[in-house]
Amino acid sequence: MKKKQFGVVGLGTFGYNVAVELAKKGVQVLALDNDAEIVNKISELVTQALVVDATDEKAVLDAGIADCDSVVIAVGGIETSILATLIVKELKVKSVIVKCTSLWHSKVAAKLGADTVVYPEFEMAKKLVDGIITPNILEQIELSKDHSLAEIVVPKEFVGKTIRNSGIKSGYGLNIIAVRKQIPIVDDDGQTDIKEEVNMVPGADDEIHQGDVLVVVGSKDSLEKFKKVKEVK
Amino acid sequence: MSEKDIKNETxxxxxxxxxxxxxxxxxxxxxxxxxxxxxxxxxxxxxxIGLIYETSNNIDEAKKMYSKALAINPDYKTAREKLNKLIGLGDE
Known part of the structure; x- marks a missing residue:
């Protein structure tokens, strides 16, 4: 089967890392930027790196962007990003992902036909705030408009109870799908450490321990209710 | 430190x-x-003590303890690795 080809236009911090991480996954990566120094720097890490002005339609075409299955537009300026998006869309690339720097930028990119818009600064800021406000929620992933999956440090009031008796399912309507535990160990040399274990099939009679991280699925309302439970301290 | 202290410590x-x-x-x-x-x-x-705080997901206190261990022994490799991980430096 033919290897998937990805293009990355714009090699600032975000684009550079996208290109490098894609290459690490073993896919073919074409990386473009108008800065010869950065192109030179990435050239040994990706399949091909070229100095190209992203607003020059012919240059972008000659670079081979049209052969890519998916292209990430990660150029900094809004005007350049919009022009680059337009050019790549007109080359009929199957999937165009645009990194946006503002809400208006993302709206324009969507109007131009971007298949996905990402707004990393906004998304990261939101995640950071969530982490500061509710430190016992380690991760939350939206599964649908109304449901999420979350990793929650077990609140103190549940420690010592079984999953059945904790009321997490019956009282809060949350399904525990896995439990992450930190297991203390002392090796033969007397060195202490901790290792992580994940119980992918938690039973109703399993006891909840201090420091356990529960991976739960439930409605956003249920999760909000659960977040209000006093945090572990 | 007396021999008794050493024994107590151990x-x-x-x-x-x-x-x-x-x-x-x-x-x-x-x-x-x-x-x-x-x-x-x-x-x-x-x-x-840092390990225990980390095991209990009390990350702020765990970081403080690893930092104290490193202040005493800057070459404490595992303490450095644990602290870096908790700060977010990962496996750098």
Whole structure:
């Protein structure tokens, strides 16, 4: 089967890392930027790196962007990003992902036909705030408009109870799908450490321990209710 | 430090590790604190208390303890690795 080809236009911090991480996954990566120094720097890490002005339609075409299955537009300026998006869309690339720097930028990119818009600064800021406000929620992933999956440090009031008796399912309507535990160990040399274990099939009679991280699925309302439970301290 | 102090320090460390591996974290912390009363420069005791805080997902306190261990012993490799991981430096 033919290897998937990805293009990355714009090699600032975000684009550079996208290109490098894609290459690490073993896919073919074409990386473009108008800065010869950065192109030179990435050239040994990706399949091909070229100095190209992203607003020059012919240059972008000659670079081979049209052969890519998916292209990430990660150029900094809004005007350049919009022009680059337009050019790549007109080359009929199957999937165009645009990194946006503002809400208006993302709206324009969507109007131009971007298949996905990402707004990393906004998304990261939101995640950071969530982490500061509710430190016992380690991760939350939206599964649908109304449901999420979350990793929650077990609140103190549940420690010592079984999953059945904790009321997490019956009282809060949350399904525990896995439990992450930190297991203390002392090796033969007397060195202490901790290792992580994940119980992918938690039973109703399993006891909840201090420091356990529960991976739960439930409605956003249920999760909000659960977040209000006093945090572990 | 007298021989008696050294013995006390070692004994409390061993008892602390016993409690640690048996999930008796409060008791383990108490023993490691006794080690520090005998020898305030015992970096391993701070490191072990850090491990217990990390196990309990008390990350801020864990970071403080690893930092204290490193302040005493800057070459404490595992303490450095744990602290870097908690700060977000990962496997850099």
């Amino acid at each position: 004994d409390h460390m061993e008892v602390g590790k016993f409690y640690f591996v048996n999930n008796k974290y409060d008791e383990a912390v108490a023993e490691f604190k006794k080690v520090l009363e005998v020898n305030p420069n015992n970096s391993e005791a701070y490191y072990n």
